[in-house]
Amino acid sequence: MRLFAAVLPPEQAVNELGHAVRELGSLPGADELRWTGPESWHLTLAFLGEVDESVLDELHARLGRAARRTDPFALRLHGGGRFDGRALWASVAGGLDELRLLAERADAAARRSGIPMEQHRRYVPHLTLARSRTPVDLRPYVAGLGPFEGSPWQVTELALIRSTLPGGGSPGERPRYDPVGRWALGAAG
Ligand code: 2AM
Numbered sequence: 009m010r011l012f013a014a015v016l017p018p019e020q021a022v023n024e025l026g027h028a029v030r031e032l033g034s035l036p037g038a039d040e041l042r043w044t045g046p047e048s049w050h051l052t053l054a055f056l057g058e059v060d061e062s063v064l065d066e067l068h069a070r071l072g073r074a075a076r077r078t079d080p081f082a083l084r085l086h087g088g089g090r091f092d093g094r095a096l097w098a099s100v101a102g103g104l105d106e107l108r109l110l111a112e113r114a115d116a117a118a119r120r121s122g123i124p125m126e127q128h129r130r131y132v133p134h135l136t137l138a139r140s141r142t143p144v145d146l147r148p149y150v151a152g153l154g155p156f157e158g159s160p161w162q163v164t165e166l167a168l169i170r171s172t173l174p175g176g177g178s179p180g181e182r183p184r185y186d187p188v189g190r191w192a193l194g195a196a197g
Contacts (some may be wrong), residue, residue: 010171011059011188013071013114014050015107017085017135018161022046025085025098028156029137035148041096041138048185050169051083051100051107051135054114056123063121068168068189070117075166075191078113081106084160088153089134093143097134098153102160107133110166110193166191 017025026046032038059067081103089099100107111131119125138149168189174181 009059009061009188010173011056012169012171013053013056013111013118014167014169015053015083015110015163016050016165016167016187017083021085021158021161022049024158025049025135025156028098028153032149032152035152037144038149040144041140042180042182043138044136045182048182049135049137050167050185051133053107053111053166054118054125056118056125059123063123067118067121067123070121071114071166071168071189072191074110074113074117075193076195078106078110078166079194080162080164081193082160083107083163085135085156085158087156088137088150089132090146090150093146094140095136096138096146096149097136098156100133100135103163104133107163110163114166164193166193 023046029043029046056067083100083102085098086101087099088097090096108131111133115125115128140146167187170186170188172184172186174183
């Protein structure tokens, strides 16, 4: 199964961001972008790719340990950014060192479970809002998100999420994301 580890923003953060994203819909070209749905918004910590069932027990145990070793921390959604002309995202602020540490621990947990992880790229915390198949100028969208400042929340959980890619039937179909594991951060976990 295809898996990734993530932090899931709470409902209030999603609603606030949803409000800001709706306003981007009036920008020229907005209909050409493939927008992600609020129900699937997440902050990826580590992308595991296709994972064999046989490693799941160990992966779960190691992710649980990674979560327990990391104390809860504050985050907020704030402004936006882009990966070239291909992806538009909401940015985060607050406990970025803690978020990065949790991402490193999730990556290490997967690696030690025998999952061949991609070589480390620089970790850029982001919540993907839209993608484009062909490069487009996303600067107006990033500018539109500039003033956005979400309310802070306390990150208390690490989630393991299964991604089911669309079967290719209808255009615009999105992957389905289902949490298959959740672990509380800190000693309480
Ligand atoms: P993205 O939002 O920047 O595309 C599920 O696909 C999640 O894992 C997405 O948040 C995606 O990031 C992230 N991810 C990281 N590396 C990936 C890869 N090589 N292929 C697919 N998704 C990846």
